[in-house]
């Protein structure tokens with residue numbers, strides 16, 4: 001599929017999706033979502049990939065939300081479909097076998113904050129702004145914001161953001177636990193790629209196991225979560241990478257992870 005609303009690239013083991021509608025501050029329309037789903041299909045099939053970075057094209061925005069010009073004319077049924085396609089995209093990011101880093105270079109509003117939250121963690125530019133402004137449009141977050149935001153920052157802060165529709169800067173987003181690290185704009189991409197490549201140097205089986213344990217562990221009690229962890233620990237030990245990592249340590253050399261499944 002030819003992409004017009006995203007840029008999809010690979011830098012060695014790192015896949016990169018850039019939302020690419022800079023004139024509309026990368027607002028999400030159905031075409032963009034369709035292309036982003038297609039890129040995820042490609043990523044799922046390419047066994048050489050180990051990390052996905054998502055970001056926005058241009059200086060100003062990561063994603064300024066769902067495309068309001070598109071949404072204004074939706075019938076209730078079309079709105080439900082649009083919401084479901086968006087939610088499916090977020091769910092796919094969360095369930096993807098690769099770690100996903102959101103590199104938030106500017107406005108991340110509404111659906112933009114929601115995409116960033118469905119990633120595994122967020123690095124942001126000092127210029128980034130986050131918010132759930134849907135209340136100002138007479139609606140509510142439609143891509144999972146009312147569910148993921150409170151899980152990340154607590155119910156009270158999530159309610160404040162969703163009820164006021166206000167924006168917060170990167171420093172406050174970091175303070176409340178939405179963002180992991182904040183960088184000057186000119187260093188954001190370099191720092192994100194440094195972390196992406198560091199993660200890509202690890203074993204694929206253990207990366208997937210960590211993601212799954214932490215992601216799914218949040219939905220079960222501690223006992224079941226620990227059971228899931230020990231099952232995944234066993235799986236890592238059964239994989240060639242588990243043996244390789246420990247052997248490399250004992251032989252005082254760098255591990256050579258191959259990412260093969262047991």
Ligand code: DAK
Nearest residue numbers: 023024025027064065066067068079083109110111133142
């Ligand atoms: N949609 C469409 N166009 C947008 C846009 C958006 N979300 N955000 C910006 N643009 C466009 C502007 O209209 C403008 O276009 P032109 O006038 O140049 O043609 C261009 O991008 C540049 O924007 P501004 O001129 O406004 O730039 P400023 O620097 O002055 O302001 C801003 C930047 C980010 C503060 C401002 O653009 C803004 O407030 N944008 C809207 C932010 C927003 O409200 N986002 C949340 C969208 S709601 C659901 C599914 C999903 C959702 C809800 C329900 N279901 C179907 C149930 C999700 C909803 C949302 O995400």
